Every structure is written in C-alpha cells, then in structure tokens.
Amino acid sequence: MKKATVFIALFVLLLTSNAFSLTLKTLNIVKISQTKQTIILQFDNLENYTYIRLSNNLFYIGTDNCLINATLKSDYDVENIILKQLSNQTRIYFKLNDKNQYNIKISKPNKNTLVINLFLSQENKTANEEQLSPNTQEDTQENQTSKDKQPIILAPIKLPSYNPKNITIVLDPGHGGKDSGAVGVGGLKEKDVVLSIAQYCANILKEKGFKVILTRYNDVFIPLAQRVKIANDEKANLFVSIHANASLDPSARGMEVFFLNATSNQKALRIAALENDVPLEQMGTINKIIISLINQAKLKESAVLAKDVDDSVFTLAKPEYTGLINRGIDQAPFYVLVGTNCPSILIETLFITNPKDNEYLKDPSYQQIIAKGIADGLIKYLDTYKNN
Template sequence: MIRFYVRTFLSLLTLLLLVVPVCADDAYDKVRSEFRKLQNSSKQQLYRHNWERVIEGLEQFQRNDQDHPQAASALFLAGRASHDLYRISGVRKDAVSAVKMFDRVHDLYPASSLADDAMLMAGEVLEDPLQRFEEAYRRFSSIVTLYPKGDMFGKAREGAKRLAAHAPKRPTVAAPSRPVAEPGAARLENIRHRDEGDFARVVLDLTGPVGFKANTLPADTSRGFGPRLYVDLEQVQASERLPDRFVMPGRLLQGIRTGHPTSSRLRVVLDLASLKDFRVSQIDRPDRLVIDVFAEGVEDVDEVEVPVSGADSIGAMLSSVPNEPDLAINIPDSTLSKGLRRIVVDAGHGGKDPGAVGPNGLKEKTVTLAMAKKIAAELKKAFKCEVLLTRDDDTFIPLAERTQFANRKNADLFISVHANASRSRSVYGVETFYLNFSKNRQAVAVAARENGMSLKEVGDLELILFDLMANAKINESSRLASEMQKSLVSDLRQKYSRIKDLGVKQGPFHVLLGATMPSVLVETAFISNRREESRLKDSAYQQQVAKAVVKGVRNYARAFKLIATK
C-alpha cells in the first residue's frame, strides 16, 4: 500500500512538472500569436488599444516568469510592437517606450541571443526618429565592443561610423529612466572596479545594508560573449548620477550594467571574459558589497617559506610573487598637472635593516643608497625639478614614514629603489612593481608573515587597500612602472649581457601603501646572483640604472603631458 501511494505521488509530481512549463509555453505562444495577428491586419493596426493590449500581454508574460526561456523574446517583441505602433501613430512617446523595452532586454538578459539585436534596435530608433544621436552612437559602439562576433556587429559598426561626430567625450552610455526610489530604500551611489586579468574586484558603494542574491549565466560562444555574473539587490535604487552601462574591454571584466527587473530590485550584471568562481561580501562602515571574480585557469598556490633577510623583508615578498605576463595598462583620458615639480626617491632599507645580502657580502642598503643618489642627480639635471631622498645616509626609516614623507612634501612621483633576492642563486633579472592587491594565497601568506598579521587581517587589509586606491593613482602608477621597466631593460641591454625582463607586477607593498602620488618599486637586479651582485657594486652599472630611470620618467611624463614633447 505504501508503495502504491509513493508511485501515485511521484506520478502526480511528474505530471505537475510537465504541465507547468507547457502552460508557460502556451502563454508565450498565445501572446506571440496575438502580435502576429495584429501585424497581419492592417485594419486592426489603426486602433491604439489593439497595440496596447498586445504590448501589455507581452510585458505581463515577462513579468510573471522572468526566468522563462522566452522571457527575453517576449520583452523584445514588446519593443518591436511599440516601434510598430510609433510608425502608425507618429507619437514620440511610443518610440521612447520602444527604446526602453529594448534596453531592458539587454540589461536583464545579457546572455540572450537577442541582447545585441535589442541594443541595435534601440540605437536605430534613437537615431531616427528620435534624433538622439549621442545615445544612438553609444548603443552602436557598445555592440562593437561587447559583441565582436555577433550577427549585429556589421550594422553596429556602420552605425558607429555614421555617427562618429556625435561620439561622447567619455565612454559611458546614456541611462534609461529609472524607477522612482521607494521611501527608505538604500541607494547604489558608486561602482568601483579593478581588473587584474585572472582576478577582478567590483565594489558597490551603498547608503545602507541590503539583501542580495548572486547568480551566474553561462557563456554563449556562438554569439561572441562570455559568462555573466549578476547580483540582485532588494529595495535598492541606483543614483541618478550613475551610468547604466560601463564598457571596459579589460582582460577579465568586460563591462558592468544595471537594470530593474522590478521596481524595488536592482540588478548589477558583470560581463566577463571567463569565470571559475566568485565571492560576494557585505561590509559596513561604510556600507558596500565587494564582488571578487576569479578567472578560469587560476589555481591556488600553497604557502612556501622564503628565507630572505631584512627587517621589512620587501625582498621576501617580491621573490614570492609568481611570474606574470606584462600588464595591460589603462591610461586615463587626461591628467591635470602643472608638470613635474617634486620627485621623492626612496633608498630601500638602511640602518639596522641591511636588506638582502649577496653571496660576497654586499648589502642591499648600501647599493640602494648609492643608486638613489645617482638617480636623484640625474632627475634634477633632466627635469630641473626638486628631488628629495627619504634617506641620504645609513639610517633606518620605517616603511610607513617613507610615503608619509612624500605626501607631506606634496611630491608628484615616488620611486623606491631595491635590489632583489631569491633562494636560488641562478635567478636574475629586472622587474618593477606598483601597489595593488595580492592575487593568490601565496602572496597573501607571505604578506601576513612579513607584516605580523593573520591571514584574516591581511584579507581585511585588502579591502582597506581597495578603498585607498581611489586616491592612490593606480592607473598612473601602472603606466610609470611600465615605462620604467621598458627603459631599464632596453638601456641595460645596450651595455650588459643577460639582462632578463621579468616584467611589471603588483602587490600590497607597505613601502608604497598610502602614497597619494604615482609610485613604483624598482628591483634593479638580484643581489643573490653572483654576476648581478658584482654589477650592483659597480658605479657604472648604477649610473646606467639611473639614466634608464630618468628615461622611464620622461616617457611617462610625455604620455601624461607633464612635460613638453619638443
């Protein structure tokens, strides 16, 4: 008897599971059929209420079952119906309604095959009849950026070329109208983001605590776009100052957009190149959501011990950061400055902190002071500006005080000079660092050990670090590091053999933390390598490094128009 009831229950459950989708499919077929009937009847098209009934039916289907496979199609057809209504009525608000519906398709269903079609339709309506050319250009250019393999790419490229004269001065897209904020609802005030290639962090600045739910959408390679991660925020509205779309063709983070599935729910969608895992954390004082995204192919690295001497052990931290390809540098549109007036050069270590020690007994603190003095002299000669040293003798200076000194002096650049070290005597080369997150467990573990922190404290430090980055000139620092690295490698190779380019890297280095100007840490050679230890001791090598640093600063300054190019 029990088996009979179980079988009966399972049969009923199976029937229900089959019936519910069928009913939903029937509902879609019905509203789509009504639209087609209207399209085929020139007489019925003359009456507004027929169009409004069809549009309401399509929108109602999407609202009732937002996750249905045909929800995006229903919303797209509603936009088509509104556009067709405009062609008959000539009423401008009908065209505006069509644009809003097409925008909602892309905002709410970015993984749909209709996403780029909807964006193209929105652009075409904005161009003609609405003649909002800048907004139309933004839709077309967004398709070119986000869907280079999509079937709308060709038309979008033509549209962008046609409206090139109306291109906006900054890469944002006009925001469709937003729902009116409910009394007491939290607001999304700002969106901050960093893209490191295999890791990205997005911070949502809020006015209060919120309820949220995160989920993912798979990639659709046939349509030319990758996976999506979206976060739904309950009882939240976006600030009117916040664009609805951010287009950022980065290595991992391709774009960010916001939309309203309902009047009280705000959806934030991250367009990604790949996705292995993600983490969403809510933090108060101030309130914000931190979204961490990890790319495919990123593997956790076990902690290793790095026995390199030094009180602050910057060398230990640097030797533990894995090799990476050169970074894609994002150059801001402009940098307002009166030129290079003051540069601070920091000689690493000093006093009771010898830094790393070479196989023949050469101390890093001795090398860095000699090079820092030569760099300062060359900078003064090249730019006729004030150049200050954090130390000009064998004095110990805590790491925090070095950038504090640069901040007090209102310096334009901060350059920290070091000699690298490794457990392996065979490791050699030149590399340049700038302030950024730790990117793996190994770097976090090393930072925790060297800074006397727990892993949790370093994790908290990472969040504090992200907040500080708003004032840390990260983009400028990355460009300065890139120019410095290129100049060091090219100039040293002219006079020395076996100069290895280890590239530009980033990490949470305390010697850079807190600097409010572009700042870099230069590893001029490996003191642990016998050949490079000998070079570091040589005055001619030190002078060549100094000239290369000046060349890197000059190329950076020209890029940001801080000095004349002629």
C-alpha cells in the same frame, strides 16, 4: 605613400646658461622605394641619442642641447617635423602618415650621422595603392604643389605643459641603518646598493631641473610610514621606491617593477612580505585592506609609470649587460606605496642573492645605467601625462 608639405615648427629657447653642445647640420629624407624611405641626420659630433616611439606614426629622436642649422629639402613623405627645445634636451619629432603601419630601424654608422629607416609594412601596400588610385590626377597635382613649395617655418611652438622646476620626485632608497635589507653574495648589502642608485638618479633629475627629495640621504633607518609622510608632505608628483630582490633560490634573477594592487600571485606576495617585513601569512589580511584603499585613477597611472620605467631601464641596460633578465611589471601590496597621494612604483633592480645579478649590482657602471633608466622612464611618463 601620399606626400604632404612638411611643416617645421621650431621653438628657439631664450639664451640661458645652458650652452648648445651639438649642431644638427642637415636633415634629409630620401625615398628609396614605395615601401622604404630613409631619414638622414648629420651632426657635427653626436655622442649619444634617445629614440622613443610614442605610437605607430609618431616618434622622436632626443639629443643633448642642439643648435639647429639644417639644410632642409622640401620633397618629404613625412607629414610633420616638430623641433622642441626642453631644459637639457632637443627633441626632433617625426609625424608619419597615420594610414600606414611602419617598421622603424635606427643606426649610427659614425659619430656624425644618424640614419632612420622607415619601412611601410607590406600588408598595407596594396590597400594604400587602392585607396589612392581613384584620385591619381588630383594626387599628382597636390604632390607637385607640395614639391614646388619650400618648407614652412612656424614659431614658436607650444611649450611643454609642465616646468620641471614645479615637479617634485621622491626617491626612496629602501632599508638603511639597522635594516640592511637583503644580504647577497660576498656580503653585499641591499641598503648600500639602492642608496647609491638613488643618489645617481637624483643627480640626473636635478640636472634636468626637477626638484628631487630622497627619503634618506645616508645610512639611517627610516620607518615605512615616515617614508610615505615625506612624499606627501613634499606634495610629490611621483614616488619611486628602490630595492634589490632576494630569494632562497640562488638561480632566481632579473629586474622587476611593481605598482600597488591587491594580488593572489604568490611570487608577488612573497616579495611584498619581504619588503613589508611581515610574515607571508599576514599578506591575506593586507590584501583586503589594500582593496578598500585603492584609488583607481592612481592605480592606472602607477601601472603606466611602471611600464615606462621598466621599458626605459631594460632598453638602456640590455646592450651593455647582455645577461640581464627583465621580469616585467607586476602588482603587489607594498606598505610603502599604500599611503602616497601620487603615482607610485617599487623597482626591484636585480636579485642580490644571484651570483651574476650580484656582480651587476655592485658595479658602479650598472648602478648608473639603472639610475638613468629610472630617470628616463619618469620623464617619459611626465611627457605623456603632463603634455596632454
């Protein structure tokens, strides 16, 4: 791999009430072979982290607020490292050589160490070597120059293009009051489960500085049209309706995320009919109405939002709940998504009518994981769209 000077851009956040809870002590990159290199991050005590791969050659590690006190080597194959301090998270972005394809594996062997292994795909090795061979002498000189230089520190870097305080997120716990929603095994009610998930999610987002509105804060009935009005009156940037699925087939299970669109998929139409509280045979007419109302830009953004939330929830929940099934993302004509003026999704957290899913849904730990997954997905979406 062609070596390049590492540019480290560090933005130091002005002192606030948020104390740094973690220290990055060293950051070293070791070249193991022509096709493998290892990044080793040493912390004082790393309890948790987030790994997000944005593209083939760009990924970041997210931690709690982190004080950077790292001893850095200058002999890197990574082209760029950018450190960003957000409201409640420190992110270490790694930019790799965009001419190569990479496989990345993360491990945490102990509470102090995070190991990132970068594997150069074999299919690119020959092409990469051939590309460098005509300029061997020139490359050697450039590499030696880079090797002799110490990393350059630039400050400040550009802040994220949005302030969480200026972002309004509306969470919509489905059903409520006289409308219990689906009733599952042991009498578990959808309205209770989704309110709990929404409250957990709201707390997480508020801690990160976002303005969060719930369409209902307790066990009351709110008509679908009123839920939409709340979102629009609050000038919501994102709208998430939270539900639990149900089926006459007790073996049906899994989580699924929907965005608004017309569809001919009978499974999606049945779910929409259930949540819209209308007979299935009326969904054909609703489909036609949806087609005339769809905002294509909002549809595209909602589809991306659905994928980000689905990926985040499943990635977070699967290691803890190994039996979890991900049904992916789909589109359907939901009333509650029609009139919103912002990207909007509806998440069916699991099937309350399936015995295994039901056990997960009534577990507060699962509810909290789902809530964090939703929050992480919303933030991932905002980081992509609001920073471009």
